[in-house]
Amino acid sequence: MPQKDIDSLLSEDRRFPPPASFRSGARIGSMEEYEKMYRDSVENREEFWAAVADKLHWFRKWDEVLRWEAPKAEWFVGGKTNLSYNCLDVHLKTWRRNKAAIIWEGEPGETRILTYQALHREVCHFANVLKRLGVKQGEPVILYMPMVPELAIAMLACARIGAPHSIIFGGFSAASIRDRVNDAKARVVITADGGWRRGEVVPLKETVDKAVDECPTIEQVVVLRRTGREIAFHPERDHWWHEIIEAVDADCPAEPLDAEHPLYILYTSGSTGKPKGVLHTTGGYMVGTYATSRWVFDLKEEDTYWCTADIGWVTGHSYVVYGILANGATTVMYEGAPNWPEADRFWSIVEKHGVTIFYTAPTAIRAFIKWGEQWPDRHDLSSLRLLGTVGEPINPEAWIWYHTVIGKKRCPIVDTWWQTETGTIMISPLPGATSTRPGSATLPLPGVVPEIVDHDGRPVEKGKGGFLVIREPWPAMLRTIYGDDERYKTQYWSTVKDAYFTGDGARRDDDDFYWLMGRVDDVINIAGHRLGTMEVESALVSHPKVAEAAVVGKPDEIRGEVIAAFVTVESGVETGADLEKELKDHVVEEIGAIARPSDLRFTDALPKTRSGKIMRRLLRDIAAGRESAGDTTTLEDESILKRLREKKP
Numbered sequence: 001m002p003q004k005d006i007d008s009l010l011s012e013d014r015r016f017p018p019p020a021s022f023r024s025g026a027r028i029g030s031m032e033e034y035e036k037m038y039r040d041s042v043e044n045r046e047e048f049w050a051a052v053a054d055k056l057h058w059f060r061k062w063d064e065v066l067r068w069e070a071p072k073a074e075w076f077v078g079g080k081t082n083l084s085y086n087c088l089d090v091h092l093k094t095w096r097r098n099k100a101a102i103i104w105e106g107e108p109g110e111t112r113i114l115t116y117q118a119l120h121r122e123v124c125h126f127a128n129v130l131k132r133l134g135v136k137q138g139e140p141v142i143l144y145m146p147m148v149p150e151l152a153i154a155m156l157a158c159a160r161i162g163a164p165h166s167i168i169f170g171g172f173s174a175a176s177i178r179d180r181v182n183d184a185k186a187r188v189v190i191t192a193d194g195g196w197r198r199g200e201v202v203p204l205k206e207t208v209d210k211a212v213d214e215c216p217t218i219e220q221v222v223v224l225r226r227t228g229r230e231i232a233f234h235p236e237r238d239h240w241w242h243e244i245i246e247a248v249d250a251d252c253p254a255e256p257l258d259a260e261h262p263l264y265i266l267y268t269s270g271s272t273g274k275p276k277g278v279l280h281t282t283g284g285y286m287v288g289t290y291a292t293s294r295w296v297f298d299l300k301e302e303d304t305y306w307c308t309a310d311i312g313w314v315t316g317h318s319y320v321v322y323g324i325l326a327n328g329a330t331t332v333m334y335e336g337a338p339n340w341p342e343a344d345r346f347w348s349i350v351e352k353h354g355v356t357i358f359y360t361a362p363t364a365i366r367a368f369i370k371w372g373e374q375w376p377d378r379h380d381l382s383s384l385r386l387l388g389t390v391g392e393p394i395n396p397e398a399w400i401w402y403h404t405v406i407g408k409k410r411c412p413i414v415d416t417w418w419q420t421e422t423g424t425i426m427i428s429p430l431p432g433a434t435s436t437r438p439g440s441a442t443l444p445l446p447g448v449v450p451e452i453v454d455h456d457g458r459p460v461e462k463g464k465g466g467f468l469v470i471r472e473p474w475p476a477m478l479r480t481i482y483g484d485d486e487r488y489k490t491q492y493w494s495t496v497k498d499a500y501f502t503g504d505g506a507r508r509d510d511d512d513f514y515w516l517m518g519r520v521d522d523v524i525n526i527a528g529h530r531l532g533t534m535e536v537e538s539a540l541v542s543h544p545k546v547a548e549a550a551v552v553g554k555p556d557e558i559r560g561e562v563i564a565a566f567v568t569v570e571s572g573v574e575t576g577a578d579l580e581k582e583l584k585d586h587v588v589e590e591i592g593a594i595a596r597p598s599d600l601r602f603t604d605a606l607p608k609t610r611s612g613k614i615m616r617r618l619l620r621d622i623a624a625g626r627e628s629a630g631d632t633t634t635l636e637d638e639s640i641l642k643r644l645r646e647k648k649p
């Protein structure tokens with residue numbers, strides 16, 4: 001654990017107030033309103049959250065809003081509810097019955113639209129399938145599926161009967177499935193004969209078959225026919241979705257579940273090491289995702305909302321499915337790659353379906369920049385009114401590109417900071433209230449009490465970097481690491497006394513805005529100065545020839561560490577010693593001599609998790625000339641490591 005705070009070198013002064021036209025129609029349309037809400041949420045925490053919870057359906061009202069004995073939180077104690085009911089049944093009694101709940105587009109180009117009523121019927125059917133397979137309340141069910149409506153259907157069916165789902169992203173290998181299934185001791189897996197990705201079939205069932213050989217608990221596998229491809233079928237264990245669903249009826253009332261009943265287990269992305277099985281429960285998570293969807297996305301009845309995240313990540317859980325459907329909104333789902341058949345697929349979807357709110361990741365935005373403006377320029381993007389990002393700090397230059405080329409300077413951008421563990425967005429602009437600054441996640445949402453502290457848990461001065469912690473409990477917080485309460489305590493509640501430790505570095509500026517500086521584990525220590533990765537990377541990315549950059553510390557006898565930079569360039573740019581020097585000088589000019597990279601290597605790609613986050617710990621090993629010891633199973637493309645190793649600085 002580092003001893004000092006983190007030095008900050010970046011200064012970014014551009015400000016973007018919400019456009020008057022956006023502000024006038026917004027749910028939260030001024031800073032005064034935000035400040036009042038925030039104060040209220042902190043001073044009258046329980047009343048504040050109770051008022052939000054009151055907007056949702058409860059079979060039995062809670063006795064107590066919060067029972068908090070750090071680090072154990074219970075929200076809406078004694079209350080009984082059902083998240084599937086709140087996402088579906090409540091809307092059937094309104095005009096929304098025939099509103100589109102899900103607009104889905106498959107990669108080959110087909111479209112399916114499920115109304116709330118149709119989705120409800122499918123969910124009830126599938127919930128009865130689960131019951132028929134003997135799934136009991138509290139029993140974890142594994143979902144390993146492509147991005148098709150049936151994935152959302154299976155989730156909502158699990159939630160309906162109180163069987164916690166554990167979704168494994170469809171890009172993971174048999175070994176990753178095995179580890180997660182064995183951790184959850186699951187009996188039932190839901191999968192498909194495949195899914196489409198870049199014109200090819202991802203052989204999901206084949207991968208499940210491999211995993212099952214090493215998963216003694218698995219007894220039943222349900223297979224959705226998606227691609228029509230031949231698969232091996234084991235009649236004693238496998239069931240076709242379309243056949244087994246014929247055998248059940250559509251009547252399946254939602255179970256009244258305890259507010260603290262487990263809703264799902266989800267493993268973190270594994271950017272820093274072995275993924276952790278984060279456990280979320282029903283009531284608090286429901287209230288949190290419902291409220292933050294309204295606040296941050298300004299979600300309205302008429303919106304066509306599209307979050308591009310795979311449902312296999314927490315972003316997909318909270319903001320493709322649960323928070324959005326609980327609000328009765330329309331959510332868009334897309335199955336495949338952003339550059340299939342061409343690099344304008346996302347923009348064609350925006351145009352075709354009239355998407356109004358678009359939420360994606362910095363890694364995708366950097367890819368769009370690299371592919372060029374001609375792709376979005378082919379499409380009419382005038383339906384868009386709000387943009388969002390999540391997953392990593394967004395480099396200011398990428399933010400400006402997003403704002404200009406996609407948002408046409410008309411759409412506010414919400415840079416949302418949160419984690420699998422937090423369940424909901426924690427720090428983010430409110431698009432009708434906050435004046436945004438590129439690269440800053442701005443201010444905490446109501447009910448969130450962050451602080452930036454040093455090693456001893458003391459708040460650091462404004463402008464100084466430190467460890468981001470959260471002081472007070474919030475409804476959607478994780479309850480534990482599945483099956484490992486001890487690790488929950490040591491991982492999150494032991495580093496800083498009386499606070500939830502996020503593992504991220506941050507600083508606060510004079511407006512009290514938060515700037516995420518990168519992960520604490522990735523901080524670089526140069527001659528007593530501690531630098532976050534974000535600022536140096538952003539300096540590199542601000543050079544017009546650079547597409548993407550990652551920096552890490554490399555051991556150095558004299559200075560402790562020096563900076564090693566890994567850089568990918570825009571298409572068509574020539575790399576070599578001249579550009580290397582130009583980029584090093586550019587960093588010095590942007591943020592100072594201390595940050596001058598000692599090594600700079602050009603590469604065609606960076607090692608990333610399958611959710612698109614840069615894995616700096618692997619680059620650290622490469623810079624130091626070591627073999628990588630840690631877990632690499634969450635890596636998107638293993639061959640990158642080999643290519644990088646062969647490249648000398």
Ligand code: ATP
Nearest residue numbers: 268269270271272391392393416417418419420516
């Ligand atoms: P692991 O915990 O297994 O290493 P992970 O932290 O990548 O994996 P997630 O929970 O998916 O798993 O990611 C949360 C992290 O992503 C945050 O802690 C932060 O580092 C980063 N992050 C997410 N959104 C933002 C954002 N808007 N700005 C800066 N960083 C962000």
Ligand code: MG
Nearest residue numbers: 268269419503
């Ligand atoms: Mg994490």
